[in-house]
Amino acid sequence: MSTMQPIQPIAKDLLHEKVSDAIISYIYRNGLKIGDKLPGERQLAQELMVGRNSVRLGLCQLEEAGIIDRMVGKGAFVKREVNADSIQLKLMRVNYQDLLEIKISVERLAIQRAVERASDQQIAHLKDIAQRLCDMADEGMFSVQLDREFHIALLECGGSSTLTQLVLSLIDSLNSFTKILGNVAGIWVKTIPFHMDIVKALEQRQVSYAVAAHEYIYRYDLEVLNDLAEKEIQ
Secondary structure (H helix, E strand, C coil), X not given: CCCCCCCCCCCCCCHHHHHHHHHXXXXXXXXXXXXXXXXXXXXXXXXXXXXXXXXXXXHHHHHHCCCEEEECCCEEEECCCCCCCCHHHHHHHHHHHHHHHHHHHHHHHHHHHHHHHCCHHHHHHHHHXXXXXXXXXXXXXXXXXHHHXXXXXXXXXXXXXXXXXXXXXXHHHHHHHHHHHCCCHHHHHHHHHHHHHHHHHHHHCCHHHHHHHHHHHHHHHHHHHHHHHHHHHC
């Protein structure tokens, strides 16, 4: 039997729903069949880094959806096989897309403000982060943390703490989905040149140039969304 893929840790918001999504992904990626037993509540809680109550709520949600059966003293078992066309995975992708579209719209506003308000010092700091991202991209690597730092610096250029906190919340929510759905760094690394384009647009105070570069990043984000199901099937 092949080595089982681990269940990925999840973020701490909407825990029981994220637990359900993580278990659905685990069932599908490991090809579990009807009657196969899931890890126990304690193991799930440890691997997902959540409390056992959140695990119970997540399992209850899956039981109500008819995906698993729970038997007192025996554990939880797969009741219905999960496939890429299941409504649960569709809902997961819809939620991701909703968050992505809100994030892009708000961030676009922040970029427009940044073109008008960013200081030379702020732009220089942003450029330094973008260059580090480019250096990593040249090696075929992508850093979620460094990308987050770039977006923080970009948002700070816009001078609105409200927009900054809103977008960062959306970014963290989106990152929590990618932990569930798999590694997409190979796609995200393609967005790095457009990060530098945004910096150049700020230097030249060109709103249209900055928004266009941001739109290309959005297109790659959509590619992540569209490729998630295919990655699960492989």
